[in-house]
Amino acid sequence: MTERGQHLVEERGPLLRVRDLRVHFAEQPRPAVDGLSLELAPGEVLALVGESGSGKSVTARSLLGLLPGTATVAGSVRWQVAGVPDREWVGATESQWRQVRGRCAAMVFQEPQTALNPVRTVGWQLAEAVRAHTRTDRRSARRRAVELLDLVGIPEPGRRVDSFPHQLSGGQKQRVVIALALAQQPAALVADEPTTALDVTVQRDILQLLADLRDRLGTAVLLITHSMGVVASLADRVQVVHDGRHVETGGVHELFDRPQQPYTRLLLSSVPRLPTTSDAGAPAPAAAVDTRAVDPREVVVEADGLDVEYPGRFGRASTPVLHDVTFAVRAGEVLGVVGESGSGKSTLTRVVLGQLPALRGEVRVGGQRLAGLSSQELRRVRRGIGVVQQDPASSLDPRLSVADCVAEPLQLHRWGGPALVRGRVAELLESVSLPRAVASRLPHELSGGQRQRVAVARALALRPSLLVADEPTSALDVTVQASVLALLARLQAEQGFACLFVSHDLAVVHQVSDRVLVLRHGRVVEQGDSGSVLTRPVTGYARELVDAVPVPDPRHRLVGR
CATH class of the missing domain: 3.40.50.300 (P-loop containing nucleotide triphosphate hydrolases)
Known part of the structure; x- marks a missing residue:
């Protein structure tokens, strides 16, 4: 104490x-x-x-x-x-x-997006919290709302008091949630x-x-x-x-x-850790953009000068999302993609999956250029791509048994008859270290780690050459996360697929990735070997990301008394 x-x-x-x-x-x-x-x-x-x-x-x-x-x-x-x-x-x-x-006491909840009312301004919500326990007129309650926003560090609180939650960043929304909790000055x-x-x-x-x-x-x-x-x-x-x-x-x-x-x-x-500079030895500094020659015969997925925009609505201008993004991932290699929310990480995965067209530049998967492909041709390309989503609870059909969930891609691509599919499902569940009894269960009957193993089994069902993993461990506990990361490493060593691994957890990225690509506002600010980028970053933004990682050692606190 x-x-x-x-x-x-x-x-x-x-x-x-x-x-x-x-x-x-x-x-x-x-x-x-x-x-x-x-x-x-x-x-x-x-x-x-x-x-x-x-x-x-x-x-x-x-x-x-x-x-x-x-x-x-x-x-x-x-x-x-x-x-x-x-x-x-x-x-x-x-x-x-x-x-x-x-x-x-008052609660500060995990997800500010669901804790705040989307159709009311933050000022209205704060004023209601003030008036819920005290006899305060509306003008005084609004004044107190501005004071609370100022207390939690919201810039321009007098203006932001009239903002809706969707007009604030994730960090600002969490500050508003904390302000709500402080409304009655709890102990x-x-x-x-x-x-x-x-x-x-x-x-x-x-x-x-x-x-x-x-x-x-x-x-x-x-x-x-x-x-x-x-x-x-x-x-x-x-x-x-x-x-x-x-x-x-x-x-x-x-x-x-x-x-x-x-x-x-x-x-x-079980906690993944970023190595210190002394731990990492003395690797060569990373280039801001990695320009190493890549053997084209080994390349599984590559992007060249990729530009992506979201079209504007109701006459508004388009929103640039990715600009001049270039990278390549070879067979047996993991490319970690890092950056803050809004940096374009998930958009990049959608482009690679053929779900979003590029405005300029091109993406090739297995040597096949995605632009201009028919739906049938795109379906053949996607057969070689496996996807592991962030939340297995929402990516698995709750009405299907585990066996049916894993069999979905096999049936969709007409991989084989019922007997072959059943055999392949049993083989996949064994490969991800799940007992046979799991096959007949529904997803909600499994733990979070077991559900994510099922998601990995389904992603690898068609023996893809590329695995796209979008925040695959962010919803998992550290011990479960460690086991899932070890599973992915073992399966990749056995099967040799390339992997595009998206995460905001730099320690996890360092553990699993061979190379790292750092995105900021849709632009590549740094790219290179993970040991170099995550221990000796060249750019100020990459260094800021590394410095902000909480270290599981109280002697190296990010915040102080």
């Missing part, structure tokens, strides 16, 4: 005390939270970490009475906040919980994966904002996350949970340096 937090605990006790919390959902065989206890001191950042299904978010919602009616809660939750009754909150009514929400923020959906530079800024709020306002933070880099950057103490149970608690330095439990050691060892 921090010295400040320890002093306040000794002076007037913890801000929050949870004892033997148990949460059970109807029709679930085991409790979601099983005997968890924790304390949060004023001005302290406590990180609650663990994999999906460990009970982190359920615990967070139980502290504010936000669980659904199917949940049965037992144990003790007590808040020590001036103006709020000192009582047992487990079993409280909805009207009683309203005394806790906004005053004791604590419960931040549930507040940076998971953000780019590394925006993530760094949000972590700095949370640290500033802690220091300026004395706001405590219960940080729910599975990112050990985020934990190391911000937390004072860490509590590890697994299957709803407590595993280990300690100061952030103590836990990272001397983890006591095997599960904690597994979490830490």
